Amino acid sequence: MIELSIADGIAEVVLNAPHKLNALDAQAFTDLKNTVDEAAAGVAAGSVRALLLRGEGRAFCAGRDLSEVAVDNDDALAFLEGKIVPAMRAIMDFPAPSFVAAQGASLGAGLGLLIAADVVYVAENAKIGSPFANLGMVLDSGGHWLFTERLGTHRTLDLIYTADLISGAEAVRSGLFSRAFPAESLLEETRNIVARVAKGPLNAFQDGKKLVTAIRDDRLGFWEALDIENKVQAAIVSTENYREGITAFQEKRPPIFKN
Structure with a gap:
């Protein structure tokens, strides 16, 4: 489900499980971390100068794959600290510019992956927010920090309490992320920018x-x-x-x- 290609100094990491909106199970998070680490080794070797993370299909990443959760004995702390955080840290510590192109839903751990990247470009109609109120859970993967830091306490609690999602265009207007593009041109626009950055110092x-x-x-x-x-x-x-x-x-x- 996690794919890596390297060309012209760009490591492109792809979440490729569109049938489940690229939701990530335990193995996928481990694979994502290892794949980003592999790309980071390419920076040291001189073959990689930028990272692009994206998802196939209608969504970037709908978060953790909840179909695998056993509600009676789910160890949330172990999963967060042992699976999600290492993947986020691998992206955040990537030793070259890192970019995300996010279309559709970026929720839960999917939002965390956006937080971890240096630069985030979203589709204008992307969906971002905290649906955790519908699950009886607390927003995780760094979402409290992101929303409070960039939106303030009132807007953050509004999103948490209501579980309402905001569009990519609104997220950019609010200062959450860098730029919004039409969905049909998001990947092309992002690849063009990453290619330019990869030639930089x-x-x-x-x-x-x-x-x-x-x-x-x-x-x-x-x-x-x-x-x-x-x-x-x-x-x-x-x-x-x-x-x-x-x-x-x-x-x-x-x-x-x-x-």
Whole structure:
């Protein structure tokens, strides 16, 4: 169900179980983590410079496959910590730019996979939210953090209490994700952007991601972040990609970065 292809510096990971809206069972989460780890090894080897995660069919990912749940002895903590979190962490720690193209439903753990990626592009008619009220459960996979951080407490609790879903277009307008495209052009638009990013300066992207992550997780103040930013920029000056970028600008030609 988890497929990997690598071409032109892009590792494309596909959730391919459209008959169940790409809902993931225990084995699928393990396979997803291992597949992303395999793609990450390609970054170290020089064959991968960006990651694209997508789903086949009408949905990106409807979350955990609930058909396998035994309600009388379900160990939710073990599943979350042993299956979902490792897959999310593999995506979040990916050592190159990571993108998701999400159409249809992105719910529960599917939403968590969006949270884990660097950049999320959604179909305008995608469905995002917290249907857990209908299941007698609590929103998981990082959903509380995402909604509270970007929507505020009132809108977050509205979505949690009502189980209403919002469209991809509304999610982008609300600041949840980066861009929304018509469903029919989502994958093409995303692939075009990822292809462009894959030709960029990977070392600079890696430094930028580290700083953005520190600002988010460590709540850096402006001057503290600026100080780190200055030191990172000073170190970049000694790299081959810096010299190529400046030289290409001076010579009025596209840069050719080496990663």
